[in-house]
Amino acid sequence: MDKDFWLTKWASNRIGFHSTDVNPLLIEYWPALSPKGDEHVLVPLCGKSEDLVWLASKHQKVIGVELSEIAVRAFFAEHFYLPLVTHIDSSHVYYEFDELEIYQGDVFTAPLSGVDLIYDRAALVSIAPSQRYAYAQRLCSLLKPGGRILLITVDYVQDELAGPPFSVDAEQVQQLFPGMKTMLLCRQEADQHHPKIARQNLTRFADEVWLIEA
Template sequence: MDKEFWHRKWASNRIGFHMTEVNPLLLEFWSALSPQREEQVLVPLCGKSEDLVWLASKHDKVIGVELSEIAVRSFFSEHFYTPLVTQIDSFHHCYEFDELQIYQGDVFTAPLDGVELIYDRAALVSMMPSQRDAYAQRLRTLLKPGGRMLLITVDYEQTELAGPPFSVGSQQIQQLFQGMKTTLLCRKEADPEHPKIAQQKLSRFADEVWLIEA
């Protein structure tokens, strides 16, 4: 993850990856985790996602991690939330409001405890290939025994387009989470009108939804 790349994205408001509504794949497949209200949810690289609000309506504690201070402050201001802000160290701040707790800082070093549930929509696919192993290991250490993760990835011919989001195929998912149970819940192939096909001329593009179980 190139930190300066993402800081520049947020500073210039070039955030085409941000969804203004709750991700429909989250709505459709979150129940596959058999989630319980008391189970804590971690959302790495959460940005200012509307998914946080939806998850907070279902769980007693939702923990986000986001590098950009602009994104974190925008999330709370756009929802008219006034968070309690605590400086953890020189590199991390914690923003808290009701069920929500967002750490502003590096997902690799944020002071996180183990959780039962992880929701990753845009984190793994934003990691450069050289960082994926370290990131997957970080998730492994944070997921409690018996924990579950809903992971959303994209699959396309990487030579046709420079990421992010980067293509992460099924074979790499198996490698990254070797020893854990990996289940492909859904693969949604893009039709010819999809922007990735129509505008960026990719030969194929698909969203994949994975259930990863510790």
């Protein structure tokens, strides 16, 4: 992961990837995981996503990981939350408020423990391809037996557009999670009016939603 790239994005407020609404794909497909309220949820590379608040309304513990201190502080400030802040070491800071916990630091090294559920909306597709397998292994190492992942990816011809977000097609998803059950829940094909098609002149662009079970 290019840390400087993402830190610069937040520092310069170039965050077109951030949505002020809860992701409708999360609302529609989260039930596919048969989630229970006492199951712990991990949201890697969470930014200041509204998805955190939605998940915290459903679960007793939601754990985010975010590299940017600006993003983490903005999340709590914008919701008028006053978190307890603990400096774990020189690279990681822990924020806690009710059901929400956020580790500010690198997702590869944050001191996380096992979780039941993982929601990956824009993390895998933002990881450089050279680090993609290491990231997937990191997720698998954090998932408890019987755990599930809701993964949202994008699929396009990679040569037509420099990521991020990077294209991660069905074959790659299956290769990244060997020994796990992968099920495509949804594929939303963009039409010619979609910004990625209209502005970038792409051959295709699609959002895909995956259920991955340990």
